[in-house]
Amino acid sequence: MCVFLNTDGAVHPMSGLSAVGSVIRNSKREWILGYNRFLGECSIATAELWGVLDGLLILQKQGYDEVIIQSNSLENVISINDSKMGDPKNSLIRRIQ
Template sequence: MCVFLNTDGAIHSVFSFSAAGGAICNSKGEWIVGYNRFLGKCSVATTELWGLLDGLLILQKQGYNEVIISSDNLENVISISGNKWGDSSNALIRRIHQILASEESWVLTYAPR
């Protein structure tokens, strides 16, 4: 069964606190599970990467084989898709690479807002 992971991150404009999260839905668009994480102060790119990593870990634990992952952060999608595993200096990107390399039918796509 194919599932969809949509991730996002947000930063409060006044206090600069950030949070990341996402939703996992089935092929009919029906909600399966949602998640979030409070991150404190960090960059937009880092916030988005945490949202993606948390979703991937949930999907692995649930045992899904086919996953379409959508992110609205083009910079992160390019960084993840363009680098060979282990080439990035960013630990989050390296961990995401590790997960994606172990899953044959998982696809990361850019989904503009």
């Protein structure tokens, strides 16, 4: 069964503290699971990558093998799709792959 992972990160402009929240839905778009995570200081792109990684790890543990990731971060989508497995540029991207 295919599931959808929607994730979004946020960074407070004054403190730089960040968090990510995500929702997992089934193929009928019905809610399965939601989660959030406080990340401390990081960029919005990094926060959203953590949301994707956390979601994939949860889905893997639940036995799902088909996932459609929906993100509003074009930068992250391009990075995940274009990076080579051995590219040391970003460890989060390597873990997501």
